Amino acid sequence: MLNFKYLLMRNVFKQPELQQQFDQFGYVAVPFLAPDEVAALQNAYFETLALKGGNITGEEVKTVAVKERITYDFTFIDKNIDYKRKVFDIITAAFKKHTDHYLADYKPIIANFIYKPENDGEVPLHQNWAFVDESQYTSVSVWVPLVDSNEQNGTLQMVNGSHKRFGQIRGPLVPWELDQIKSDIIDHYLTPMNVPAGQAVVLDDSIVHYSDRNLTSQLRLAIQLIMIPREATAIHYHYNTQSGGKEVEVWEVDENFFAEFNPWKIPDEVKVTGKVPFSHEFIDVQQFEERFFMPRYDKVTVPAALPPSMQATYHNPPTAVKLPLPGGFVFLNPQQQQHFEEKGWVVLDLLSDEEVQELLHFYHNQPKQQVPEHGFHVSLDSSDTRFTAAVIDKLTQIMGNNANRFFKDYKLFTGSFVVKEPGKQGIVPPHQDWTFVDETKYFSATLWTPLQDVNTDNGALGVISGSQNYFNHPRPSPAPVFKAPFDAHVFTVFPYLDIIELKAGQALMFNNRTIHASPPNVSGAPRIAAGIGITHKDAQLIHCYLEPGRQQPTVGIYTVNEQFFPVYNNEKLKSMYLSGRSLADDGWEKIAETPLQAPEISAGELTAKITQSGNVFNWALAAKMAALFGYSLPGANSATGTGSNNHTDNNTQPDLQAETWLQVYTPGRIWAELKHKFGRLQQHPEIYTPANVAAELLQRGKQSKVVKAGAVVTATAVLLRVFWPVLRFLWQNRRSSK
Secondary structure, eight states: OOOOBOSSOOOSBSSHHHHHHHHHHSEEEEOOOOHHHHHHHHHHHHHTGGGOOOBOOGGGOOSSOOOSOOOSEEGGGBSOHHHHHHHHHHHHHHHHHHHHHHBSSEEEEEEEEEEEOTTBOOEEEEOOOOOSOTTTOOOEEEEEESSOBOTTTTOEEEOTTOTTTSOSSOOSSSOOTTGGGHHHHHHHSOEEOOBOTTOEEEEETTSOEEEOOBOSSSOEEEEEEEEEETTSOOEEEEEOGGGTSSEEEEEEOOHHHHHHOOTTSOOSOOEEEEEEEOOOOOOOHHHHHHTTTSOOTTOOBOOOOSOTTSOOOOOSOGGGOOOOSTTOOOBSSHHHHHHHHHHSEEEEEOOOHHHHHHHHHHHHTSOOOOOOTTOEEEGGGOSOHHHHHHHHHHHHHHHHTTGGGTBSSEEEEEEEEEEEOSBGGGOEEEEOOOOOSOTTTOOEEEEEEESSOBOTTBTOOEEOTTGGGTOOSOOOBSTTTSOOTTGGGHHHHGGGOEEOOBOTTEEEEEETTSOEEEOOBOSSSOEEEEEEEEEETTOOOEEEEEOTTOSSOEEEEEEOOTTSTTTOOHHHHHHHHHTTOOGGGGTOEEEEEEEOOOOOOOHHHHHHHHHHTTOOOOHHHHHHHHHHHTOOOTTTTOSSSHHHHTOOGGGOOOOOOOOOHHHHSOHHHHHHHHHHHHHHHHHOTTTOOHHHHHHHHHHHHHHOHHHHHHHHHHHHHHHHHHHHHHHHHHHHHHHHHO
């Protein structure tokens, strides 16, 4: 179940599942009125028509200009106060048992019948007024059509996820920051609510919404009941033009105020409780989309809703929406699309033999990189930006030429050679790649292509299928300052890897959220591979960076471009972090900040996720690693017990021949290990804390019989070396005393 963080905000709904959906989308659709209740309210509408006093018109408003012609009929703008109170009583009485069932102690303040005439009745794009302090409370509108509602008769349409992101200060005179892009939003960002009569859509009053004309010749009648938390004080924002438009008055009001209030006139007596500064600025479409990256103004952190830039083709409330892969379909082959969505990876026949040889020739003719002691290196880690840029150009040229055979609506954005030198120290632990795009809107992936056949022995990639769905937090730089939720459980994850053996030129395309790793290369020859990044053509590239010097770990989200990646590798970003510098110091635009909320997960919980995704323990891989590093595979030598009873002959655990202590602890190996550790200590002092060193020693002692034996022998040798001079001195003194 998703975990949500509520800061200062109390729940709207009694049902947790509705609260989660409401926080994500800004509305929920729920069963509400029975058919007889719908009929009764239809009759009530017609029976009270005689009380109507007519709508307030622009000619009657002398204090302000009414900008838009009102082509729909709703109770709130009627002149007859008694009629408005009668409608309020009818609707609140009919709705009470239903709102009490769903809402967590809410009270009504405004009730409306909303009637759309034939071929008219468009309600402009808007947000409802703010009726409470929305930094602490949420007001809602319970909207219930009394006839089946659809796009033909002017149903309600939402901008999903737009609540608490725009226009925090809203009132009848307050300028609206979206005024200049209303037509763009209507054309591209709406989701219609096609709901039957009697079903309710409960919406956050701050959500951006719209309804078109009633194009039918039939009645289009609906009800709106606006409600606020019982303990909240109702407010009204009044735009004070006399202040030069720089501040807004806050009035304390109640339901009587709204019954008696002319929406555009200033009442004679009001209780002004304060003033808030106001900046009158319009935003463009790009800024509109960027708001969906940014924290909401109520500081509630939730998963984002449907992508705001997606054409609204979903014609049902979110209960019936099945979300596709973010960014839509990019594969030309539906089977490959399905495999990628379900598993988080797919294999493609990407390069010809000639193209493989061309890339190998290019690689061998480049300046030799300094090879780190662990033997794993990528060209993007080079400090020579001209070299890294040339590699990206070559890889995107050769590999990108073939992309059109597999994809549509895509773009390539980075590339690197990925080389694993021979040696058992070159193991790459389970990890996920950086966050490259807004993953609520798009996906990003890596096309990883070996330039020779790869298998377990020379370091082929392994994946955890389905792991792209395990976590949804941003994955920032730099490593190892940022620690993934499973960093403490890499030994738990590794034996579940599915090693994907590939021929030279084949590509493993994996979602950058998919957990992947690779065993060491023990083949005796370098394993050379190439990788390029791919995403949807409309995706804005971003980089998530762990901001330095923050008491609470905070991720800054920056817009970047393709020129970012040849320059900003992990070493540079780590150096910036340790020196207290932000990407903003280099001129990159920060579009959001969010607390780092990587969830905590136990080894048992992680194993459950892995196995529930269809992954199985890879005994062959585990056996090779155990033999290579000289530890006993748990359960491998057991003739009985759960470890062996649950596997067929094909998964029989191998009989390991671990190296002897003398084979493991040769002078050369000991020296190499000490040299490696001291090198790592200089590069990553934050890793080698006393606690981490002690934990590693304890882990080795638990896993390896030869290490235990070696520790005993070493301790004995140390004790003899320390105490032997003492014993010899005592013995000599005793002989001389005689």
